Amino acid sequence: MLTKIDLCSMALLKLGEKPIQSLSEDTAAAKLGRTFIDVVIDSLLAIHPWRFASRNYELTANTDGVFDIPSDVLRIIKTNGQIMQGKIISPDTKTTITAIVRVSPEQFPSYFASVVATKLAMEFCMPITSDQTVFRTLAALYESELQTAKFIDSTTSINPQIENFSLIDIRF
Secondary structure, three states: OOOHHHHHHHHHHHOOOOOOOOOOOOOHHHHHHHHHHHHHHHHHHHOOOOHHHEEEEEEEOOOOOEEEOOOOEEEEEEOOOEEEOOEEEOOOOEEEEEEEEOOOHHHOOHHHHHHHHHHHHHHHHHHHOOOHHHHHHHHHHHHHHHHHHHHHHHHOOOOOOOOOOHHHHHHO
16 A cells, blocks of 8 residues: 555655655655645646546535535536536536546555656656756656556446446347
């Protein structure tokens, strides 16, 4: 089970640096970790409809007739209404949304954890090493890992049940 410290340490190891033991350390590496870890994770989760981070919500309109977006939602993939100013506006009193949500590192599949560590290594690279060549190498590795992770996630089979489909019902 990975933690934020593990992800930062993996990034540091990719740079040839020593891992950290805590994000509260008074070292440059720990300070960079505190600064970048949450932003990097949130942005990587939001860029793709990752299956491991997808959730369905059934929402009820509040007293103003709008739907509040749950706080763990990073990106809404599907909704019946319009998203305006952090709220969902719909004439209905109930709605369902499909969203990408914050997921803790313990729940990351290995292909995603590797992408996070490489992206963090990119963010850490210039402040720690000032080496443009290492940065370009990490950027190429990141792009490759990201495409591979998207492919793996997108081809992970989920066999949804087809319900209430008249042609299938008639056949059986």
